[in-house]
Amino acid sequence: MSDLxxxxxxxxxxxxxxxxxxxxxxxxxxxxxxxxxxxxLLPLFYMVMMSFKTSTEIAQDPLGLPExxxxxxxxxxxxxxxxxxxxxxxxxxxxxxxxxxxLTGAMAAxxxxxxxxxxxxxxxxxxALGLATxxxxxxxxxxxxxxxxxLLDSYLGIVLAFAALKLPLAVFFYTGFIAAIPMDLEEAAKxxxxxxxxxxxxxxxxxxxxxxxxxxxxxxxxxxxxxxxxLLLLTDKSKLTVMIAVYKFVGNTGIDxxxxxxxxxxxxxxxxxxxxxxxxxxxxxxxxxAVK
Amino acid sequence: MAELSMNKVVKRYGATQVVHxxxxxxxxxxxxxxxxxxxxxxxxLLRMIAGLEETSEGRMxxxxxxxxxxxxxxxxxxxxxxxxxxxxxxxxxxxxSFGLKISGEDKTVxxxxxxxxxxxxxxxxxxxxxxxxxxxxxxxxxxxxxxxVRQPDVFLFDEPLSNLxxxxxxxxxxxxxxxxxxxxxxxxxxxxxxxxxxxMADKIVVLRAGRIEQVGxxxxxxxxxxxxxxxxxxxxPRMNFFDGExxxxxxxxxxxxxxxxxxxxxxxxxxxxxxxxxxxxxxxxPEHFDPKGDVKVTLPIDVHENLGGVSxxxxxxxxxxxxxxxxxxxxxxxxxxxxxxxxxxxxALLFDPQSEERIR
Ligand SMILES: Nc1ncnc2c1ncn2[C@@H]1O[C@H](COP(=O)(O)OP(=O)(O)OP(=O)(O)O)[C@@H](O)[C@H]1O
Ligand SMILES: [Mg+2]
Numbered sequence: 001m002s003d004l005x006x007x008x009x010x011x012x013x014x015x016x017x018x019x020x021x022x023x024x025x026x027x028x029x030x031x032x033x034x035x036x037x038x039x040x041l042l043p044l045f046y047m048v049m050m051s052f053k054t055s056t057e058i059a060q061d062p063l064g065l066p067e068x069x070x071x072x073x074x075x076x077x078x079x080x081x082x083x084x085x086x087x088x089x090x091x092x093x094x095x096x097x098x099x100x101x102x103l104t105g106a107m108a109a110x111x112x113x114x115x116x117x118x119x120x121x122x123x124x125x126x127x128a129l130g131l132a133t134x135x136x137x138x139x140x141x142x143x144x145x146x147x148x149x150x151l152l153d154s155y156l157g158i159v160l161a162f163a164a165l166k167l168p169l170a171v172f173f174y175t176g177f178i179a180a181i182p183m184d185l186e187e188a189a190k191x192x193x194x195x196x197x198x199x200x201x202x203x204x205x206x207x208x209x210x211x212x213x214x215x216x217x218x219x220x221x222x223x224x225x226x227x228x229x230x231l232l233l234l235t236d237k238s239k240l241t242v243m244i245a246v247y248k249f250v251g252n253t254g255i256d257x258x259x260x261x262x263x264x265x266x267x268x269x270x271x272x273x274x275x276x277x278x279x280x281x282x283x284x285x286x287x288x289x290a291v292k
Numbered sequence: 293m294a295e296l297s298m299n300k301v302v303k304r305y306g307a308t309q310v311v312h313x314x315x316x317x318x319x320x321x322x323x324x325x326x327x328x329x330x331x332x333x334x335x336x337l338l339r340m341i342a343g344l345e346e347t348s349e350g351r352m353x354x355x356x357x358x359x360x361x362x363x364x365x366x367x368x369x370x371x372x373x374x375x376x377x378x379x380x381x382x383x384x385x386x387x388x389s390f391g392l393k394i395s396g397e398d399k400t401v402x403x404x405x406x407x408x409x410x411x412x413x414x415x416x417x418x419x420x421x422x423x424x425x426x427x428x429x430x431x432x433x434x435x436x437x438x439x440x441v442r443q444p445d446v447f448l449f450d451e452p453l454s455n456l457x458x459x460x461x462x463x464x465x466x467x468x469x470x471x472x473x474x475x476x477x478x479x480x481x482x483x484x485x486x487x488x489x490x491x492m493a494d495k496i497v498v499l500r501a502g503r504i505e506q507v508g509x510x511x512x513x514x515x516x517x518x519x520x521x522x523x524x525x526x527x528x529p530r531m532n533f534f535d536g537e538x539x540x541x542x543x544x545x546x547x548x549x550x551x552x553x554x555x556x557x558x559x560x561x562x563x564x565x566x567x568x569x570x571x572x573x574x575x576x577x578p579e580h581f582d583p584k585g586d587v588k589v590t591l592p593i594d595v596h597e598n599l600g601g602v603s604x605x606x607x608x609x610x611x612x613x614x615x616x617x618x619x620x621x622x623x624x625x626x627x628x629x630x631x632x633x634x635x636x637x638x639x640a641l642l643f644d645p646q647s648e649e650r651i652r
Contacts, residue, residue, distance in 0.1 A: 192391030
């Protein structure tokens, strides 16, 4: 025992430079990330702050903090924007789009991921084109087609439009993920008397849970915040989404900041709530559904 | 329970043929092992039996049914995969129940069968765990359990133990053998492992490049191989092969000189007619060198591997040929010295170097 301790190298006293360097590096990295986060949160903070200021405060000191939390703006915005109705519209449309895109996307991706021939490769290429097409290119054709189909100003129309636009993303997500699921699992299922549909439903689909959560989150944010398509396809006031309702406060002649900012906060609030709820799901899904 | 029979079975992937007309009969309740070098078509043949690969040509029957073009589930087979292929999102119980559930089996019957399988495989404590929370050996047992509950006529195993460590392998090997006795089902088992093949099989099928080289009981293949390939493949360490020449013909016996062993003359019993001067390949297993052997040889020792009970001496390893391997018991000669040893000519086998067939 005593032999052993003697042969060990002496521990040097004084500063441990390796540790100090490591700590410094980690400190700098953290400071950098925190700065980025602060920059990103600034507009949000500004929006919330503005929503509590009276019109005089805004006029006198647009960048200052409000003196007290003034809830009057919220009352005014709520009463003039049809909040509940438009939030329900947004939620309904967003959820419908997610359901349609997730189901059809996964079902389309499954054969595409498993077949390895020219046809399936071509389809994947076309899907990639769909991803790369700028929004503005599709606006006019979608409007004309939906007008001719009589789908203007209907929930079905707006859901179909969003679903079609987001489908390429879903197919892309899912093909990569399904391709990574080992064939053995499917073969085991075949021996367990499953037909193709049952393999998809009982074996593939449950394994897609984590990627589905991530994808749904993406779609949720995009659909919720989009206002080009609702503006294009919906005119009936009762069918408008919440983001359009917010945008109504940006008038042709001027902006009413006392209503716009609280409306913007109110418009993003449900999204924030859903986001937080979803995030837990993602974590749960990521750990539960992992292959192997 | 059923016998299985393959008649001129062929597998092609596009233009490449990987199984070339295999004829094979496996009896009811037999434990049949496929062995062969990597890429010889063991898995392909097994998957053809399972119905996971189309049979390009030929017929296949299980029991009375011609199953050549049946779907996997209709064949009455169950397969245990090398990777276990357990459904990751299902518990052990759900994994084992899944096939029966899909087939519309009654819930109470499923529970009964799954509980019984869990008991046989000592899985009762893990029924509600996901596969991720199991050890490799436990996962393998679940995979076997999933096969058992379907009560198949034929069990198929594709290198089921190759992902386990040595100790667990032995344990599972014994367990599968026990299971075979208990269930009395026909089992077909693919392996790379000599020991698994020799200990478990009723019948070994040696495959090479999509063809059957020989079929037989383990001891039969070991003692009585049909050709050079089987002689060299079965047995570990492998058989020694020497170039030789027939120098004397006798009644049911020839004399063969072996240049590599210092031109010793080895008498070998054969029935077939040979001619003087005919080149032959002489095969001798490492354990058939014997200090008391009749024919004495001297071998320089290059490497000495001591395994405890037995040890192996490698000789002439600097020559172009493979080293000569000699098994020793008790003796521990030093490396660099010369080993004086005899050989037992009654165990020597003769092969035709051209056709590689055995000369009997
Ligand atoms: N989908 C395929 N297309 C073309 N050739 C294939 C395909 N699958 C397998 N092969 C070929 O068939 C031959 C037999 O393969 P197989 O997997 O049956 O070998 P194996 O004996 O199981 O080998 P291992 O011991 O390495 O598992 C190989 O030469 C392989 O390249
Ligand atoms: Mg294989």
